[in-house]
Structure formats: C-alpha cells, structure tokens
Amino acid sequence: MMKKVIKSLLVLAIMTVFVACSSSTPKSAMEKYGTDLCKGNYQAYVEGIATDEPLSANEKAQFIALVKDKAQSEYDKKGGLKDIKVIKEDIAAGDSTAVVYYEVHFGNGTAEDGQQKMVLQDGKWKMDIGSK
Numbered sequence: 001m002m003k004k005v006i007k008s009l010l011v012l013a014i015m016t017v018f019v020a021c022s023s024s025t026p027k028s029a030m031e032k033y034g035t036d037l038c039k040g041n042y043q044a045y046v047e048g049i050a051t052d053e054p055l056s057a058n059e060k061a062q063f064i065a066l067v068k069d070k071a072q073s074e075y076d077k078k079g080g081l082k083d084i085k086v087i088k089e090d091i092a093a094g095d096s097t098a099v100v101y102y103e104v105h106f107g108n109g110t111a112e113d114g115q116q117k118m119v120l121q122d123g124k125w126k127m128d129i130g131s132k
Contacts, residue, residue, distance in 0.1 A: 024124060024125050025089065025125065026089045026091060026098035026099075026100050026118040026125045027086050027088075027089040027100060028125075029048065029118065029124065029125035029126070030084075030086050030089075030100040030102060030116060030118065030125075030127070031084075031086050032044075032048070033045055033048040033127060034083070034084030034085075034086070034102065035084070036048070037067075037071065037081065037084065038081050038082070038083055038084060040068075042064045042067050042068045042071070043060075043064055045067060046060060046063045046064050046067060047060075048126050048127050049063065049126060049127050049129055050119045050121045050126035050127060050128045050129070050130075075106065078106035078107065078108050078110060079106050079107025079108030079109075080106065080107035081104070081105075081106060081107070082105040082106055082107050083104075083105050084102055084103070084104050084105070085102060085103045085105065086100055086101070086102045087101045087102055087103060088100075088101050089101070089118075095120070096119065096120040097117065097118065097119050097120070097128075098117070098118045098119075098125070099115055099116070099117055099118070100115065100116050100118055101113070101114070101115045102114050102115070102116070116128075
C-alpha cells in the first residue's frame with residue numbers, strides 16, 4: 001500500500017514538473033507576439049490579444065487591419081521595426097496577471113521602452129489591451 005502511495009506521488013511530481021516546464025510564461029508569450037509583429041504576422045499577433053469573448057472573423061479582420069495600418073505607418077517613420085526585446089516580467093499574486101517590460105528597436109537605431117499587461121486566458125498568456 002505504501003509503495004502505491006509513493007509511486008503515485010512520484011508520478012504526480014513528475015507530471016507537475018513536465019507541465020510547469022512546458023507551459024508558457026508572460027515573457028515567452030510577449031517574445032512570440034513581438035516576433036510576430038516584427039515579421040508582419042499580424043494575424044498571430046492579434047490572436048495574442050485577450051478578449052472577453054472570441055472575435056468573429058470580421059472583428060479579427062478589423063483588428064488585423066488596424067494593427068497593420070498603425071504599425072506600418074508608425075514604424076516606417078522610424079526606419080521600420082527591427083526587433084522587440086523583453087527585459088523582465090512581474091507576475092502578480094495569484095499568477096493570472098503580469099506586466100512585461102520590453103524595448104522596441106527601430107531600423108534608424110532608436111529604441112523605446114514599453115510595458116504590456118498580460119492576463120492568463122484559457123491557459124495562455126495574452127496581451128490585455130483594455131487595461132492600463
């Protein structure tokens with residue numbers, strides 16, 4: 001009986017480590033969204049935005065167009081978007097919200113600091129664009 005309990009606890013511990021290692025962090029999620037934005041993969045970037053309800057195809061298309069138009073015009077003024085580097089993350093108590101601090105590097109050699117609130121939604125860290 002004791003061997004079964006120990007074996008079950010060991011399996012549970014291994015599963016916990018596996019899940020913890022394979023799950024996304026706010027930092028890694030923001031790095032992915034930054035890479036998506038730099039590569040012009042606006043659809044993937046928009047899919048990283050937290051919403052109260054799933055977006056319709058039309059709403060998603062509008063978000064993509066907005067991000068594309070805004071990003072292109074703003075970043076073109078600065079020589080294009082070169083990369084986004086995540087500096088650090090602060091995860092709040094309860095582990096369902098975080099703030100990610102990053103630097104945006106432009107083609108003209110300038111950089112800007114930024115921060116993004118993140119929320120854990122359906123097991124994935126997403127950008128909370130509705131919060132300050």
